[in-house]
Amino acid sequence: MVDNLINIGLLGCGTVGSGVVKIIKRNREEIERKAGSRLNIKKVLVRSLDKERPLELEGAELVTEVDKILEDPEIKIVIELIGDVERAREYMEKALRKGKFVVTANKDLMAQHGREIFKLARDMGVNVYYEASVGGGIPLIRPLKHSLAANRIMRIMGIINGTTNYILTQMTLQGRGYQEALEEAQEKGFAEQDPSSDVLGKDAAYKLAILASIAFDSTINMDSIYTEGITEVKIRDIRYAEELGYKLKLLAIGDRMEEGLALRVHPTLVPDKHPLAAVNDEFNAVFFEGDAVGEIMLYGRGAGEMPTGSAVVADVIEAVRSINHQVENGVMEVEFSQKPIMPLSRIHSKFYIRLKAIDEPGVFASLANIFSEEKVSLDMIIQKRRIEEMAEIVLVTHDIREENFFRSIERIKEIPSIREISQLLRVV
Amino acid sequence: MVDNLINIGLLGCGTVGSGVVKIIKRNREEIERKAGSRLNIKKVLVRSLDKERPLELEGAELVTEVDKILEDPEIKIVIELIGDVERAREYMEKALRKGKFVVTANKDLMAQHGREIFKLARDMGVNVYYEASVGGGIPLIRPLKHSLAANRIMRIMGIINGTTNYILTQMTLQGRGYQEALEEAQEKGFAEQDPSSDVLGKDAAYKLAILASIAFDSTINMDSIYTEGITEVKIRDIRYAEELGYKLKLLAIGDRMEEGLALRVHPTLVPDKHPLAAVNDEFNAVFFEGDAVGEIMLYGRGAGEMPTGSAVVADVIEAVRSINHQVENGVMEVEFSQKPIMPLSRIHSKFYIRLKAIDEPGVFASLANIFSEEKVSLDMIIQKRRIEEMAEIVLVTHDIREENFFRSIERIKEIPSIREISQLLRVV
Numbered sequence: 089m090v091d092n093l094i095n096i097g098l099l100g101c102g103t104v105g106s107g108v109v110k111i112i113k114r115n116r117e118e119i120e121r122k123a124g125s126r127l128n129i130k131k132v133l134v135r136s137l138d139k140e141r142p143l144e145l146e147g148a149e150l151v152t153e154v155d156k157i158l159e160d161p162e163i164k165i166v167i168e169l170i171g172d173v174e175r176a177r178e179y180m181e182k183a184l185r186k187g188k189f190v191v192t193a194n195k196d197l198m199a200q201h202g203r204e205i206f207k208l209a210r211d212m213g214v215n216v217y218y219e220a221s222v223g224g225g226i227p228l229i230r231p232l233k234h235s236l237a238a239n240r241i242m243r244i245m246g247i248i249n250g251t252t253n254y255i256l257t258q259m260t261l262q263g264r265g266y267q268e269a270l271e272e273a274q275e276k277g278f279a280e281q282d283p284s285s286d287v288l289g290k291d292a293a294y295k296l297a298i299l300a301s302i303a304f305d306s307t308i309n310m311d312s313i314y315t316e317g318i319t320e321v322k323i324r325d326i327r328y329a330e331e332l333g334y335k336l337k338l339l340a341i342g343d344r345m346e347e348g349l350a351l352r353v354h355p356t357l358v359p360d361k362h363p364l365a366a367v368n369d370e371f372n373a374v375f376f377e378g379d380a381v382g383e384i385m386l387y388g389r390g391a392g393e394m395p396t397g398s399a400v401v402a403d404v405i406e407a408v409r410s411i412n413h414q415v416e417n418g419v420m421e422v423e424f425s426q427k428p429i430m431p432l433s434r435i436h437s438k439f440y441i442r443l444k445a446i447d448e449p450g451v452f453a454s455l456a457n458i459f460s461e462e463k464v465s466l467d468m469i470i471q472k473r474r475i476e477e478m479a480e481i482v483l484v485t486h487d488i489r490e491e492n493f494f495r496s497i498e499r500i501k502e503i504p505s506i507r508e509i510s511q512l513l514r515v516v
Numbered sequence: 517m518v519d520n521l522i523n524i525g526l527l528g529c530g531t532v533g534s535g536v537v538k539i540i541k542r543n544r545e546e547i548e549r550k551a552g553s554r555l556n557i558k559k560v561l562v563r564s565l566d567k568e569r570p571l572e573l574e575g576a577e578l579v580t581e582v583d584k585i586l587e588d589p590e591i592k593i594v595i596e597l598i599g600d601v602e603r604a605r606e607y608m609e610k611a612l613r614k615g616k617f618v619v620t621a622n623k624d625l626m627a628q629h630g631r632e633i634f635k636l637a638r639d640m641g642v643n644v645y646y647e648a649s650v651g652g653g654i655p656l657i658r659p660l661k662h663s664l665a666a667n668r669i670m671r672i673m674g675i676i677n678g679t680t681n682y683i684l685t686q687m688t689l690q691g692r693g694y695q696e697a698l699e700e701a702q703e704k705g706f707a708e709q710d711p712s713s714d715v716l717g718k719d720a721a722y723k724l725a726i727l728a729s730i731a732f733d734s735t736i737n738m739d740s741i742y743t744e745g746i747t748e749v750k751i752r753d754i755r756y757a758e759e760l761g762y763k764l765k766l767l768a769i770g771d772r773m774e775e776g777l778a779l780r781v782h783p784t785l786v787p788d789k790h791p792l793a794a795v796n797d798e799f800n801a802v803f804f805e806g807d808a809v810g811e812i813m814l815y816g817r818g819a820g821e822m823p824t825g826s827a828v829v830a831d832v833i834e835a836v837r838s839i840n841h842q843v844e845n846g847v848m849e850v851e852f853s854q855k856p857i858m859p860l861s862r863i864h865s866k867f868y869i870r871l872k873a874i875d876e877p878g879v880f881a882s883l884a885n886i887f888s889e890e891k892v893s894l895d896m897i898i899q900k901r902r903i904e905e906m907a908e909i910v911l912v913t914h915d916i917r918e919e920n921f922f923r924s925i926e927r928i929k930e931i932p933s934i935r936e937i938s939q940l941l942r943v944v
């Protein structure tokens with residue numbers, strides 16, 4: 089089934105590029121089975137050949153001239169991860185003109201020049217994939233284009249910048265000021281040394297432009313997005329918001345209205361009960377409201393080597409499938425293996441136990457001894473004195489092997505002063 | 517672009533079937549543009565021709581013999597929504613043998629006979645689509661197969677039965693007993709008259725089998741899923757769980773482990789801070805943990821006419837694209853319209869305002885008068901006396917037109933005793 093070989097050219101080998109190489113290496117067998125072809129990263133565009141690289145590139149040729157990739161007729165897919173808009177655009181357009189499929193994570197480029205790029209791709213009979221440009225590894229663009237295709241999307245609302253969400257979370261939970269929280273984010277690698285694109289809301293605006301263009305079927309001019317960052321947010325406002333039942337988040341919001349679209353990025357008070365209020369730290373989440381499906385939320389890590397690499401490699405697999413004109417069910421579901429199933433007795437769980445015992449000395453000690461002998465350790469205990477000399481005891485265990493747990497339960501049932509095991513439930 | 521016509525046969529016209537007809541009717545233009553073909557529901561299989569139908573079927577022919585659909589060479593796509601496993605299997609296999617693409621929402625069928633069905637589809641060179649079989653309109657199957665294709669999925673964990681989640685939510689939030697909550701769910705249409713498949717966990721087990729077969733690339737035997745329902749859950753346990761910091765949910769869990777797969781459906785205590793703990797009422801949500809992407813959560817309505825119809829119609833669009841061998845970027849992104857953009861001044865928002873005022877009589881009245889004249893109504897107010905005769909006032913408005921709000925802010929700035937508008941933020 090997997091016989092032909094698809095050669096790939098990688099432009100840029102920074103954080104996301106390293107993720108791509110690692111993921112293909114780690115999951116090569118499954119990825120190639122899903123793609124229906126063997127994959128080979130043939131050439132990698134780098135700035136300098138001399139730099140030490142911790143990454144094993146498995147025989148890929150390092151090049152400093154982009155044309156060695158773009159002019160190579162064996163290379164069918166170009167992954168563009170160089171970032172810079174103008175240079176990326178030039179390379180991408182050249183790749184498309186050479187009939188290559190392109191995968192990119194470049195949100196600035198796709199937000200500003202998506203339309204021309206899609207036109208060129210169509211004229212050349214190839215595709216451009218850009219799932220990684222918004223929300224890292226969270227499936228957003230493909231669900232919008234495919235899974236929600238029957239819907240008229242009425243609203244997009246989301247947390248799509250991890251840096252600002254990290255800063256706001258620190259301010260909210262730790263009581264840090266903006267500057268202090270920003271510095272911490274920079275130390276932890278969640279904010280760039282020049283954080284302006286993130287904290288001023290521009291990064292979120294680019295991503296909103298991309299999502300809105302798909303959801304609302306419209307070209308979006310960046311100037312039409314009202315953009316307000318988080319630099320003026322005060323800890324005082326976060327506290328008042330809490331008092332009123334809100335969390336403060338930087339939201340990107342797009343609405344389809346009678347008269348047109350309304351697009352904006354601004355700090356926003358979100359009701360505590362709204363699922364977006366619970367999206368903390370560097371996580372991202374996006375709500376789509378469709379006229380048929382209602383509200384859908386997609387949540388996950390919006391950035392980083394492996395999550396963004398995950399989206400890039402998924403796009404590469406799609407590109408290969410498209411190159412191969414593969415029938416969808418073909419490889420995916422027919423060549424199932426049958427994996428062994430673990431009996432529940434051998435897996436580990438945490439348990440909640442509620443039992444009734446005669447309230448007399450030594451009951452708890454006998455319970456505790458049995459658990460100890462069976463290597464069941466306890467995490468939480470509630471005991472309340474109740475009527476008729478009976479005590480109700482509630483226990484939560486740590487993670488333990490199910491068979492050990494049930495063996496101890498059988499032994500506990502034998503204790504004369506235990507009257508009833510009233511409930512057993514698992515805990516995650 | 518949209519010139520050819522694809523004829524569709526609909527087997528069954530109950531809740532989901534009605535949703536499918538309504539969605540295609542309502543969003544026909546956009547759906548056909550995305551699909552790249554005109555769509556025509558040519559024939560509908562019904563039990564009786566005499567029954568009154570509230571639904572307008574737009575000229576579709578009603579038939580009571582399935583062969584009028586399966587033997588019709590003009591029908592390229594069959595939508596199977598009859599439910600019953602054996603009959604559905606027979607019809608679906610016949611449709612595939614006739615070279616028709618099939619879309620189904622039948623989880624029992626796909627969980628039990630998916631493998632044979634996929635094989636037959638491959639042999640015939642057609643596809644079977646079944647996104648609607650799990651999680652209603654929530655994108656689950658396609659993201660697993662496409663967006664997360666670069667990942668080794670390590671864990672699936674989700675709330676995938678709306679009936680039991682509704683019952684458990686009622687027990688938790690309203691303090692109702694199991695029986696009472698079940699009856700309420702039945703009255704509201706969230707539970708069937710015979711609720712056993714839902715409350716015993718079988719429905720969730722079927723759905724888990726489908727997700728696990730894709731995520732773990734394995735055929736799943738239903739017997740290998742440990743299944744425990746919610747009929748023995750007591751309100752008492754829900755209360756203890758709360759005391760310990762948990763919510764009680766019916767979870768379906770699949771783990772990929774060294775030695776094999778572990779698959780189970782059981783009532784589970786979920787830590788309050790876990791996003792699944794906040795999934796209430798009839799909503800569904802599924803976590804996938806991938807080795808590259810980390811944790812992803814997909815959330816939405818897991819059942820119902822329109823959400824499930826949304827997934828079925830999305831599958832129909834995919835089927836049409838596959839029939840047309842369409843290049844993905846082709847129609848989707850090149851034929852963009854340019855929609856008008858609404859100025860922010862004309863949209864409605866809620867606002868949070870923090871201001872400083874001299875603490876003297878009449879200040880609040882003058883604020884209130886301006887807001888009233890500009891039709892800005894207030895939702896919440898906090899006022900605290902502070903040092904140096906200055907009061908800090910925090911206000912939250914109801915939804916109001918942005919231009920009215922900013923006009924009132926300009927007027928408020930003119931009030932002599934208002935010293936500073938310290939902050940303006942929007943509220944969702």
